Amino acid sequence: MVTFNYETSFELQGENLLEYWIDTVVSEEGFSIGEINYIFCDDEYLHKLNVEFLQHDTLTDVISFDNTLGKLISGDIYISVERVEDNAKDFEVSFLDELHRVMIHGVLHYMGYKDKSEEExxxxxxAENKALSEFK
Known part of the structure; x- marks a missing residue:
């Protein structure tokens, strides 16, 4: 089950379509969804989490807390809508394209994808690009 929660005035359109897309990406990787909670918030909200739980005193677009067990993925994905909006401008992409990239990025982490090294x-x-191409 995928749920969408809001700690800001932002609200997604087409939640059912997004849930279907996420489930498809997860299934194609050989996993299944337990419970994924998206929490959309602002910079201040996510910054507090970043400091408290990760000891990072920086702004970020996404933080995911992984509760995956084997092939059953679960967790909480916090997304700063403000950061996504700024990044979309910086990367010269639409807000929705950047939002979808960040949304699937958190899920990919749950399936073992990492992003510390250049190779990772x-x-x-x-993997993000493949997932995004399936949404359009």
Whole structure:
């Protein structure tokens, strides 16, 4: 089950379509969804989590807390809508394209994708691009 929660005035359109897309991506990787909670918030909200839980005193677009067990993925994915909006401008992409990338990025982490090394970043970006191409 995928749920969408809001700690800001932002609200997604087409939640059912997004849930179907996420489930498809997860299934194609040989996993299934337990419970994924998306929490959309602002910079201040996510910054507090970043400091408290990760000891990072920086702004970020997404933080995911992984509760995956084997092939059953679960967790909480916090997304700063403000950060996504700024990043979309910086990367010269639409807000929705950047939002969808961040949304699937958290899920890909649950399935074992990492992004610390350059090689890992390339694999993550390729997986993001593949997932995004299936949404359109």
């Amino acid at each position: 970043k390339i694999k993550m970006r390729n």
